[in-house]
Amino acid sequence: MVKVGFIGVGQMGRLLAQFLLKDRYPVVVFDIDPKCVDQLVGEGAEAATGPNDLTAKADVVITVLTYPKVVEEVLCGKGGVVEGLTRDKIVIETSSIDAETSIRVGREIQSRGGRYLEAALIGPPPVVAAKQLIFLTAGDEESARQCEPLFQSMGKKSIYVGGPGKAKLVKIANAMVYAVETTALYEALAWAMRNDVSPEALIELRRHRISVNLDQITEILKGNLTRRPNWVIKDVYHGLMNADAKEIPMPLVSTIRTMVQWARSQGMENYPFSELMWKLYEQTLKK
Numbered sequence: 405m406v407k408v409g410f411i412g413v414g415q416m417g418r419l420l421a422q423f424l425l426k427d428r429y430p431v432v433v434f435d436i437d438p439k440c441v442d443q444l445v446g447e448g449a450e451a452a453t454g455p456n457d458l459t460a461k462a463d464v465v466i467t468v469l470t471y472p473k474v475v476e477e478v479l480c481g482k483g484g485v486v487e488g489l490t491r492d493k494i495v496i497e498t499s500s501i502d503a504e505t506s507i508r509v510g511r512e513i514q515s516r517g518g519r520y521l522e523a524a525l526i527g528p529p530p531v532v533a534a535k536q537l538i539f540l541t542a543g544d545e546e547s548a549r550q551c552e553p554l555f556q557s558m559g560k561k562s563i564y565v566g567g568p569g570k571a572k573l574v575k576i577a578n579a580m581v582y583a584v585e586t587t588a589l590y591e592a593l594a595w596a597m598r599n600d601v602s603p604e605a606l607i608e609l610r611r612h613r614i615s616v617n618l619d620q621i622t623e624i625l626k627g628n629l630t631r632r633p634n635w636v637i638k639d640v641y642h643g644l645m646n647a648d649a650k651e652i653p654m655p656l657v658s659t660i661r662t663m664v665q666w667a668r669s670q671g672m673e674n675y676p677f678s679e680l681m682w683k684l685y686e687q688t689l690k691k
Contacts, residue, residue: 405429408554409462411455411478411485412499413440416525417468419532420558425449427557434458455479459488459495464551466496466523472505479509491517494547498523498539503569503576510543510568521547522568523555524575536560542571584656591656595643598652620678629679636677637664 407430410421418440421431425448433444434452441451452458455478459465465485469475475497479485485495495513497506497520510520526538537559541548548564555562565574589610593603644661647654667675667684675683 406463406554407432407461409433409452409458409465410468411435411458411465412468412470413444414468415529416498416532417466418444419529420466420468421449422447423535423558424554429554429557432458432461454483455485456483456488459485459493460490461488462493464494464496464554467499469499471499472501475499475501475505476509480512486512486516486518489513489516489518492519493517494519494521494544494551496521496523496547496551498525500525500575501572503572506572507569519544519547520568521551522571523562524571526575526578527559532559538563540565540571540574542566542574543568588656591654595647595652595654598650599646617678621682624679624682629683630676631674637680640664 405428408421408424409432410417411434413421413433413435414437417433417435421433421444424431425444430450431444431448432450432452433441434455434457435441441449445451450461452461467475467478467485469478477484479495479497489495495518497509506522510522513520520543522540522542524540524542525532526540527536531537535558539555539559539562541551541555541562541564545564548562552562565571593606596606597603640657640660644654644657646652647657663684664680667680670687672680672683
């Protein structure tokens with residue numbers, strides 16, 4: 405059975421290592437905090453003296469670190485992973501770093517004969533603990549296929565998204581969607597409460613309402629657009645009229661009104677809201 409090494413066994417790394425131990429994978433670990441290492445050794449893992457020692461002992465190396473500078477030092481610096489590499493060993497980098505750093509360290513790993521795979525982690529610690537983590541993988545596609553049993557042992561699903569750097573970019577895009585959705589929900593809740601509506605009413609509705617029809621978006625991206633009345637925009641305008649009258653700040657929804665007005669000025673009439681928004685952003689791809 406493949407031997408897996410973990411560099412960084414804090415909260416996230418520890419959980420991932422524990423899943424593999426439970427599935428009887430041999431695991432070797434290293435962390436600058438000896439207490440983290442000792443806990444996993446007590447559960448059956450082997451300790452390494454440093455990143456290079458761990459890499460020499462493992463078939464697959466997984467890094468769960470913090471900042472780009474730390475990742476580069478651990479992977480490429482003195483005593484780092486590259487010093488323990490032998491040909492075709494797989495290095496899986498899961499830290500929250502930028503795409504440029506990931507591409508750079510990946511090239512260094514490959515230049516030393518190793519195989520590099522990004523695996524961006526989608527889910528906070530409670531999701532990881534529930535074994536519902538999603539891995540976005542990018543880089544060496546054969547390594548992604550080869551490591552699929554490991555991803556299945558540690559989480560819910562892995563999705564291969566392309567060449568080096570792409571997993572980090574998709575993760576960032578997903579974070580932006582989450583940030584906008586969360587902010588929009590609070591903006592709508594504040595508006596509802598100013599209108600003496602219980603916030604629980606909107607929260608309960610959202611429990612039973614899918615925010616976005618992803619199948620519809622897939623069809624829209626293929627160019628399959630429909631034309632029908634746009635009830636969303638009508639309701640948004642009614643909400644903004646109310647907000648103006650009561651002096652309720654609505655920056656996100658006001659931006660949507662501006663975008664809709666611009667889209668209509670470009671002759672994009674009679675599209676439903678989802679199609680209208682895509683037609684608007686599609687223009688940016690043509691520049």
